[in-house]
Amino acid sequence: QAAPVRIDVQANRTGATIEPDIFGQFAEHLGTGIYGGVWVGKDSPIPNVRGIRTDVLQALKAIKVPNVRWPGGCFADEYHWREGIGPKRVERVNASWGGVIEPNTFGTHEFMDFVDQLGAETFLSVNVGSGTVQEAADWMEYLTTDKPTTLQKERAANGHPAPYKIKYLGLGNENWGCGGAMSNDHYVEEMKQFAHYSRNLNPDQNHAVPPVGGAQSHPNAMKRVAVGWDSGNSDYTESVMKAWKSKVWSWDIEGVSLHGYTIPNNWEKKGPSVGFGEDEYAKGIKATLAMKEWIAKQSAIMDRYDPEKKLGLYVDEWGIWVDPNPGSNPGFLQQQNTLRDAVIAALNLNIFARNADRVRGTNIAQMVNVLQAMILTDGPKMLLTPTYHVYHMYVPFQGAKVVPVSFEAGTYTHGGITLPRVDAIAARGTDGKLYLSLTNVDANKPARITAAVPGARRATGQVLTGPAVDTHNSFDNPNRIAPKPFSGRVSGGQLTFDLPAKSVAVVEVQ
Numbered sequence: 001q002a003a004p005v006r007i008d009v010q011a012n013r014t015g016a017t018i019e020p021d022i023f024g025q026f027a028e029h030l031g032t033g034i035y036g037g038v039w040v041g042k043d044s045p046i047p048n049v050r051g052i053r054t055d056v057l058q059a060l061k062a063i064k065v066p067n068v069r070w071p072g073g074c075f076a077d078e079y080h081w082r083e084g085i086g087p088k089r090v091e092r093v094n095a096s097w098g099g100v101i102e103p104n105t106f107g108t109h110e111f112m113d114f115v116d117q118l119g120a121e122t123f124l125s126v127n128v129g130s131g132t133v134q135e136a137a138d139w140m141e142y143l144t145t146d147k148p149t150t151l152q153k154e155r156a157a158n159g160h161p162a163p164y165k166i167k168y169l170g171l172g173n174e175n176w177g178c179g180g181a182m183s184n185d186h187y188v189e190e191m192k193q194f195a196h197y198s199r200n201l202n203p204d205q206n207h208a209v210p211p212v213g214g215a216q217s218h219p220n221a222m223k224r225v226a227v228g229w230d231s232g233n234s235d236y237t238e239s240v241m242k243a244w245k246s247k248v249w250s251w252d253i254e255g256v257s258l259h260g261y262t263i264p265n266n267w268e269k270k271g272p273s274v275g276f277g278e279d280e281y282a283k284g285i286k287a288t289l290a291m292k293e294w295i296a297k298q299s300a301i302m303d304r305y306d307p308e309k310k311l312g313l314y315v316d317e318w319g320i321w322v323d324p325n326p327g328s329n330p331g332f333l334q335q336q337n338t339l340r341d342a343v344i345a346a347l348n349l350n351i352f353a354r355n356a357d358r359v360r361g362t363n364i365a366q367m368v369n370v371l372q373a374m375i376l377t378d379g380p381k382m383l384l385t386p387t388y389h390v391y392h393m394y395v396p397f398q399g400a401k402v403v404p405v406s407f408e409a410g411t412y413t414h415g416g417i418t419l420p421r422v423d424a425i426a427a428r429g430t431d432g433k434l435y436l437s438l439t440n441v442d443a444n445k446p447a448r449i450t451a452a453v454p455g456a457r458r459a460t461g462q463v464l465t466g467p468a469v470d471t472h473n474s475f476d477n478p479n480r481i482a483p484k485p486f487s488g489r490v491s492g493g494q495l496t497f498d499l500p501a502k503s504v505a506v507v508e509v510q
């Protein structure tokens with residue numbers, strides 16, 4: 001047994017709000033992320049509501065998905081919205097992902113119906129790479145105007161007379177790479193036009209008329225998110241922020257993105273998603289902790305131009321990316337999801353919470369069947385992944401206020417890699433209760449954690465762990481890893497937790 005870790009919880013103080021959008025999801029037209037995973041079509045024997053599969057929807061509702069980013073990813077920069085509306089859809093090759101036919105049967109209305117059934121907000125990415133400013137402007141008018149324009153009438157004819165709400169508009173995606181390989185200066189010039197002309201005309205959100213000063217002033221105003229940092233390169237963030245600082249009245253943005261994937265080894269050979277041991281585990285945890293430095297670096301750039309923190313940092317793609325399942329289409333990015341990935345999810349959510357003054361949203365890649373998914377499906381079968389369970393356990397942190405904690409984590413060493421042994425965050429929930437999340441990174445040893453919380457009478461919740469670092473659920477055994485009840489001992493305002501090796505626990509303190 002390693003030395004106990006003492007956590008000082010400043011239970012009477014609160015800091016920044018952990019925006020619910022920090023728990024956002026990303027759903028791209030990639031592999032079976034949409035087709036099969038979310039959309040089965042109205043005539044499917046798989047139970048569905050207007051084509052959206054019921055089992056997946058119900059599971060996602062339980063984790064209170066705040067927003068869904070769609071239609072990509074790289075796919076967004078070759079997506080033409082007109083091909084996915086009305087009775088006749090355009091079939092194309094999905095050149096970004098797997099070279100399969102993209103039937104466009106899941107288009108604008110189907111996506112909006114999906115988020116509506118889910119009770120989530122929308123995060124649309126417009127096509128900056130191969131689309132035009134006019135195409136994006138038309139999409140926005142089609143979606144949001146309440147005036148009887150030609151596009152509004154077309155929307156009504158397609159079944160939705162009332163305007164839709166759009167919470168976030170991504171201005172392109174990775175335009176330094178798959179989104180057109182643009183130089184940072186070139187992107188900035190394009191981005192300014194998309195930011196200006198992509199008008200949200202919904203009277204409940206309108207910031208386009210009049211444009212001067214309007215964007216920030218409307219409480220429901222759509223937030224435009226420009227492309228920023230790639231894991232290794234800050235050029236875009238620097239250029240976007242510099243342009244924003246000296247902007248003229250006609251354009252504005254409300255956020256800059258950061259994409260940062262966890263690659264345990266290297267891009268050519270990333271590592272297995274299952275059937276691995278402690279070596280891969282330690283490499284994966286080490287790789288994921290880079291998120292802390294990436295956010296620090298991008299925040300430092302943003303702070304130089306925006307010390308008042310008017311703009312948000314949106315980590316709108318993150319998660320572990322490993323080798324595809326053997327035998328699957330490599331362009332489908334299908335991977336298993338293990339206890340390691342649950343620990344990775346918790347460590348990242350903790351990093352986001354600690355940076356909640358700047359990080360206002362994140363979207364894990366991706367929601368169903370792709371990369372670090374919440375849910376895997378196989379025809380009519382469905383399973384919840386360890387990462388899903390972490391999202392479920394973290395629901396009380398949505399909208400909670402950070403409570404400062406300090407602790408000396410100690411270390412866990414394996415194969416020459418030394419990592420912080422434990423991690424913890426605390427927050428005051430919207431229900432007024434104190435919540436603690438505790439993670440034991442150590443693959444072998446339990447961790448005793450003590451926390452002084454004056455007046456505490458009970459600390460109960462759930463813990464997620466398993467026999468091996470690659471413990472996972474399968475369609476044959478979908479409940480091999482699931483949260484179990486967990487509680488601390490309380491004595492004189494002191495809480496004591498015995499946290500199993502390689503585990504994540506969330507408790508409510510009463």
Ligand code: AHR
Nearest residue numbers: 072073074075173174365
């Ligand atoms: O999430 C998979 C891909 O990763 C996205 O399409 C792209 O934006 C990123 O490179």
